[in-house]
Amino acid sequence: MGADHIRRWESGALAHAVSDPFGQGPLPWLRNSENYFDDAGQVVPWYADPQLARGGSGGPRTADDVHRQIKGFVSPGAALPGGSIDFHITVDPPQQFSVDIYRIGHYGGDGASKITTSPRLSGIVQPPPLTADRTVSCHHWWLSWRLQIPSYWSIGAYVAVLTTLDGYRSHIPFTVRDDQPADLLLLLPDVTWQAYNLYPEDGRTGASLYHAWDDEGRLLGERDAATTVSFDRPFAGAGLPLHVGHAYDFIRWAERYGYDLAYADARDLHAGRIDPTRYRGLVFPGHDEYWSVPMRRTVEAARDGGTSLVFLSANTLYWQVEMSPSPSGVPDRLLTCRKRRGPGKAALWREMDRSEQQLLGIQYAGRVPEPSPLVVRNAEHWLWEATGAGEGDELPGLVAGEADRYFPRTALPEHRKRILLAHSPYRDGDGALRHQETSLYRAPSGALVFASGTFAWSPALDRPGHVDSRIQRATANLLDRICKRD
Incomplete structure (x- = not known):
């Protein structure tokens, strides 16, 4: 070789x-x-x-x-x-x-x-x-x-x-x-x-x-x-997962400012080891594309019970997966997703009449070949308070990697209030004009559900060369409100 x-x-x-x-x-x-x-x-x-x-x-x-x-x-x-x-x-x-x-x-x-x-x-x-x-x-x-x-x-x-x-x-x-x-x-x-x-x-x-x-x-x-x-194998290359940096960006920033954090893995969520009532909010800091039925069931129950949800990436909850034991019987060591192959039902949540938008408020729209500005919308909202961001302001490079948006023909979750906090044009791989959106809604339980709709949100918190003080402050506004249960 x-x-x-x-x-x-x-x-x-x-x-x-x-x-x-x-x-x-x-x-x-x-x-x-x-x-x-x-x-x-x-x-x-x-x-x-x-x-x-x-x-x-x-x-x-x-x-x-x-x-x-x-x-x-x-x-x-x-x-x-x-x-x-x-x-x-x-x-x-x-x-x-x-x-x-x-x-x-x-x-x-x-x-x-x-x-x-x-x-x-x-x-x-x-x-x-x-x-x-x-x-x-x-x-x-x-x-x-x-x-x-x-x-x-x-x-x-x-x-x-x-x-x-x-x-x-x-x-x-x-x-x-x-x-x-x-x-x-x-x-x-x-x-x-x-x-x-x-x-x-x-x-x-x-x-x-x-x-x-x-x-x-x-x-x-x-x-x-x-x-x-x-799961019984190393990670490729240097041994760290491909998207691990997104989570670490959030961790460094949140611990710097003293947020009271607990930690768990998605498999803990799947296996029922998490009681959402012990937390004011669940934070999903990185690319979180693959979800099992128990994962979604627990998170929806958390929202309906008053626990807020914070999704700081895009392309969340896209594929449905199953977990199974290893050959030696250890639980949750094999991950299966059929994608679009073979007979039977599809593996996309949105094709099972369980679209991502029914939980997130927005859903995956596509890849973003070149970073584009995030365009602020509804700048008078408390999320943008004291950020210095005005209506229509462009935050450079904040729409990147992959993007979500609101799909008008797709069902929304039940909500008391709902607002879109960014509406950002970008060109897809074919040069067609698309747009990204950032969403926030308040569930009937009082829980807030925030979805950034872009890969670039967590890196803007603490990634050198990507830090944006407006995103830092907006995230603090959100988490402070959740932690105080305003």
Whole structure:
């Protein structure tokens, strides 16, 4: 396999960059060749660990899916303080490695803080992934390390950084959650992350719900992709999900300003481990495209019970999925979405007479090839209060990636009040004029339901080069009102 092929598969951005112009985002330790500047032109210190910050200049090198220098996954993806996370890791060639555990947050601008480091661990070459009908699974890998989570650890989004003795590095995200009440519950979209996971990006066996490879190493489209993907495998490339940066942008901003946050994964929502009555609002900070029936049922019940909903991306609740156990019987380790293939009912919520708009107030309209301005509408509304935004003002680059809008012929949710807070023209891939909209409605229960309708909202909160103070203030206006139950 030539070096040109390996370079093609270094990162999942190859397959999906068109749908996420923000990529991974400025994560501590991951980016080493770029400087990020704030609005005042000051360099932003994104690296929590100076040694890792050096990256390409003698520091660790990123592992890849061709050589599998070090790759791994965890089970489960979320655990309580006092619980444990099991790491399944392959190391080639076999050698010692260590695991640094970081927690994502603001941390004075660092973006993360190192919490602990594992002892030196012995790495082995795990068996090749098993494949069946495009489904790739590593459920047969041996346990490499069990992380016992101390009871005093803070809940939150964590990243394990795996580093071999000879300096190769990979990553594994996981969540520490609890059941204590909080103002806001942040839901990390791990179901959608897995749908996009093309591991292994080796030109042969990897497959996601979007892509697979042919016999000559060419990337095939949705028609030839997997219909079932496994959580029992690493994430492709650097080991972080493709859209993870959206969630981390929101986390850094929200923790900087002291919001009372709880954390959970979409699979916790699916499995019934979440009681929405313990929270004033549920926040969906990133691309959250794939939903099971139990996920939607729980969120609709939350809204109807008075818990507000905040959707900070676009293309939410688009495909319906099913979850099933792994071959060894562990629940919710396989994700299935038939898309448009085979006989029977469609897999789109809107084609089952359960359109996204009936929950969100707007729904997916299409991709946005080039970032366009978000055009403010109803500027007198409290969401835009003290933002400095006036009627018709254009917020540059805030309609990007994918966009939602209101569909007049599609049913709306029951509501007391409803308003559109942006109406933004853009050109689609064919050059046709489209428009994006941002929505807010108050349900009969009193719950507020906000949908940004664009991928660019969370990055505008805390992504260097994308920060917009008007979006920051508008988001604060929304969350403050939810937390105070105004």
